[in-house]
Amino acid sequence: MSISLEEVLQISYLARLHVDEEQAVQYAADLSKILAWVQQMNQVDTRDIVPMAHPLDVIQPLREDKVTETDQREKFQAIAPRTDRGLYLVPKVIE
Amino acid sequence: MDNLSVSQLAAGLNDGEFSSVELTRHFLQRIQSHTELNAFITQMDEHAIMQARRADKLIKERKHGPLTGIPLAHKDIFCMDGTKTSCGSRMLENFVAPYNATVVDKLEQAGCVVLGKTNMDEFAMGSSNENSYFGPVKNPWNTDHVPGGSSGGSAAAVAARLVPLATGTDTGGSIRQPAAFCGITGLKPTYGRVSRYGMIAYASSLDQAGPLAKSAYDCAYLMQAMAGFDERDSTCMDEPVPAYTQVLDLPLHDKVIGIPDEYFGEGLDSGVREVITQAIAWAEDQGCIIKPIRLPNTELAIPAYYVIATAECSSNLSRFDGIRYGHRCQDPEDLHDLYRRSRSEGFGMEVKRRIMVGTYALSKGYYDAYYLKAQQVRRLISADFEKAFQTVDFILGPTSPGPAFxxxxxxxxxVTxxxxxxxxxxxxxxxxxxxxIPCGMCEGLPVGMQLIGDYLTEDKLLNFAHQYQLATDWHLQSPPRYSK
Incomplete structure (x- = not known):
């Protein structure tokens, strides 16, 4: 299992992480090693085994459809890096 | 005061031997004088004294419970309204939580006094506490060694008698392994037994909160207050919570204890093996039936875990975008630059590595080979336990292959x-x-045995642990440098 530098850059793009060239080499080595090791799983035949997504086979509980949350916009925005008049600020997205 | 149990502390408070304020000041002082362990990220003196005053009033009015006025520390993964909740990360270095985790609420209602927030591996990803942005925690038994992780700050604080009780979380061993490395008792409850609301998510299908304390008895008190249904966590079980402290004295005879071959194979330290063998002999002397068993898929658990946990983490940690809270980079060029630089600056190496692995495992073309395969292996591992618990009450073995490294x-x-x-x-x-449960020493460092039970058998596990602790004194031993 070998991960190329191009693959590292593609994964970092998907993960929204910045990876420079030097780091990419390190990631390629680390990820290749981890993924090769993970492939031990192929030792075991899992045909017809139902995937287990969760430890509990329980029914999703439903609650009554009523408003329980109060408006706390000011409190929540107080911890935001940049806001203006109740809005979260981001760099310009539309030219 | 340092070595008193919860019930002894409660008795002292009730009899007026000392007040909660005095108790709180005493432990705050201890935390202050042992900062070399780096066990705490935030110390909460003012808040603690306020809670202690309230507790003293309740005790005076005889409106108290078993934990009223008892000092406690929270792992810095639990959100506390108005308090910095960093999760061991630069990403949340200045994050002041706007609400309480359910565990925090419950322990406040129980009357506990929160002394501070403990250090941890960043986003609970680690086995040594070396991945904290706030520096590694030291093991109080030997400060050249790790305390384990990710709840290393909580474990080190309890072991060094800086606090009588602490909360932790366990995604792959993060309560049990540091408890073992630090010579204390730690319980990972059944998934869904304790609410995850307000507990910063790492891998949501694996994360579970639990107690760390000197003894099983103390863990039982803390567990009692932590467990129970919470409508704010849809994975939290709506099952009655047993009275954990009431069943600790039951006899253990005729209990069947499974010893898995796979837990005593290559890689197990010989000193640890010897200590665990003695613990098994003790159980046999109590009339337990010792039965060799197999958990054949054990070896595949780690690779399956590192696919499932990283996949869930890559999804969970996508919420840290530099916009709504957390670290934001300077002068972003555009939205993409804002995301990637904020995240790269905010996350540490191991967190980024796991996000990358998880993103890869979930990406198009690889999903079946990694994520689906890991979920199928997970089913096999779960089936191993299901089969074992048809014939045994408990499974016993070491918590970790060696003592603290x-x-x-x-x-x-x-990978190592x-x-x-x-x-x-x-x-x-x-x-x-x-x-x-602490069960011996190896090279001057504590060794823990792990006792595993079937779903919702926390009461039985604590019962066994308490009986063992009535007969032994490993849980009473404290690191020489931190004992008076």
């Missing part, structure tokens, strides 16, 4: 580090409960 010893190789979780990880994949 040296700081820096395993940092260069992620991951392997130190071999005995704890399957338990999270299956969702069953397990407790780590």
């Amino acid at each position: 040296r700081i820096g010893e395993k940092t260069n190789d992620p 580090m991951y392997l130190s979780d071999i005995y704890t990880i399957s338990v999270n994949l299956a969702g069953v409960p397990a407790v780590s």
Whole structure:
């Protein structure tokens, strides 16, 4: 299992992480090693085994459809890096 | 005061031997004078004294419970309204939580006094506490060694008698392994037994909160207050909570204890093996029936875990975008630059590595080979336990293959580090409960045994642990440097 530098850059793009060239080499080595090791799983035949997504086979509980949350916009925005008049600020997205 | 149990502390408070304010000041002082351990990220003196005053009033009015006025520390993964909740990360270095985790609420209602927030591996990803942005925690038994992780700050604080009780979380062993490394008792409850609301998510199908304390008895008190249904966590079980402290004195005879071959194989330290063998002999003397069993898929648990946990983490940590809270980079060029630079600056190396692995495992073309395969292996591991518990009451073995390793010893190789979780990880994949109990020493460092039970048998696990602690004194031993 070998991960190329191009693959590292593609994964970092998907993960929204910045990876420079030097780091990419390190990631390629680390990820290749981890993924090769993970492939031990192929030792075991899992045909017809139902995937287990969760430890509990329980029914999703439903609650009554009523408003329980109060408006706390000011409190929540107080911890935001940049806001203006109740809005979260981001760099310009539309030219 | 340092070595008193919860019930002794409660008796002292009730009899007016000392007040909660005095108790709180005493432990705050201890935390202050042992900062070399780096066990705490935030110390909450003012808040603690306020809570202690309230507790003293309740005790005076005889409106108190068993935990009223008892000092406690929270792992810095639990949100506390108005308090910095960093999760061991630069990303949340200045994050002041706007609400309480349910665990925090419950322990406040129980009257506990919160002394501070403990250090941890960043976003609970680690087995040594070396991944904290706030620096590694030291093991109080030997400060050249790690305390374990990720709840290393909580474990070190309890072991060094800086606080009588602490909360932790366990995704792949993060309560049990540090408890073992620090010579204390730690319980990972059944998945869904304790609410995850307000507990910063790492891998949501594996994360579970639990107690760390000197003894099983103390863990039982803390567990009592933590457990129970919470409508704000849809994975939290709506099952009655047993009276954990009431069943600790039951006899153990005729209990069947399974000893898995796979937990005593290659890689297990000979000193640890010897200590665990003595613990098994003790159980046999109590009239327990010892039965060799197999958990054949144990070895596959770690790779399956590192696919499932990283996949869930890559999804969970996508919420840290530099916009709504957390770290934001300077002068972003555009939105993409804002995301990637904020995240790259905010997350540490191991967190980024796991996000990358998880993103890869979930990406188009690889999903079946990694994520789906890992979920199928998870089913096999769970089935191993299901089969075992048809014939045994408990499964007993070591918590970790060796005692606490040296700081820096395993940092260069992620896979070697991951392997130190071999005995704890399957338990999270299956969702069953397990407790780590101190049971001896090896090279001057504590050794923990792990006792695993079937779903919702926390009461039985604590019962066994308490009986063992009535007969032994490993849980009463404290690191010489931190004992008076």
